[in-house]
Amino acid sequence: MASAKYDVLGIGNAIFDVLLQTDEGFLASHGMTKGSMALIDEKQAASIYKDMGPAIEISGGSAANTIVGLAGFGARAAYVGKVKDDQIGRLYTHDIRAAKVAFDTPPASGGPATGCSYILVTPDGERTMNTYLGAAQELTPADIDPGEIAASAIVYLEGYLWDPKEAKDAFLKASQIAHEAKRQVALTLSDAFCVDRYRDEFLALMRNGTVDLIFANEAELHSLYQTSDFDTALTELRKDVTLGVVTRSEKGCMVATKDGVTSVPAFPIQKLVDTTGAGDLFAAGFLFGLVRGAGHEKAGRLGALAAAEVIQHIGARPQVSLKELAQTNGLPV
Secondary structure, eight states, X not given: OOOOSEEEEEEOOOEEEEEEEOOHHHHHHTTXXXXXXXXXXXXXHHHHHHHHOSOEEEEEOHHHHHHHHHHHHTOOEEEEOOOBSSHHHHHHHHHHHHTTEEEOOOOBSSSSOOEEEEEEEOTTSOEEEEEEOGGGGGOOGGGOOHHHHHTEEEEEEEGGGOSSHHHHHHHHHHHHHHHHTTOXXXXXXXXXXXXXXXXXXXXXXXXXXXXXXXXXXXHHHHHHHTOSXXXXXXXXXXXXXXXXXXXXXXXXXXXXXXXXXXXXXXXXOSOOOOOTTHHHHHHHHHHHXXXXXXXXXXXXXXXXXXXXXXXXXXXXXXXXXXHHHHHHTTOOO
């Protein structure tokens, strides 16, 4: 197998985040389900934005957050996602490249605007997302560069991308190329509501070997197997995939393989501010440990460390060097 040009290449929805700390009354006034991710249209997006007032605006997108986190650990990282050639799209491109991530997906010249997610953070740190996919859903198989995929040790796919038909085809093309090149393919389930919509398709991707590694949180795992019993769901996951990683908030994570389950504790934090990006950054740390051959327990510790950093401030991108943070905590980088 040829050596990899990239440690991890992520494919996902290129989304610009607009974050606001607010109360549950704001959620109620817009009919939002707390803690969920809802897809909205351009008109709804404009209505929410109008009511938000001053907000923090920063490049986001689930897989992109993971890839930026990987670069922060010192990994060689690349990203595939669609923006429009508009002001926000150019800002997005600048941000991800400034984080030392290779990003060469051609922007769309026409069609919908660059995607935005309006993220409301309540005082308990819970985030409620309202996402206008915009140009992000215009990603097609033509945007998948076979050479770049084949040169990536792990290809990381975002469950949120499993909505548009063309994006699904791009997803499947990338997986096929990766496996032909003897690379690994990882999938994050993204959101329990996402799993509700595509449960059978996600299970098929796992069972037919399209993906090798699954990232899920507890809610997503319960939704996937339609059971409220965690151990039952974990047992099923071990049957369906080579490697499954389940995050459990303050309870840490479980790393599940055919051979057994490893439990890894969460890192202590001083104050929970915003859970946006917790799962994304956990995946960054875990994947970094995996490509560095650190073993599942240390990979889990790196994931827990990155998640702990990101939930202690607003926004889904790290505010310190993850590499230095890992070194300070005696973890392998």
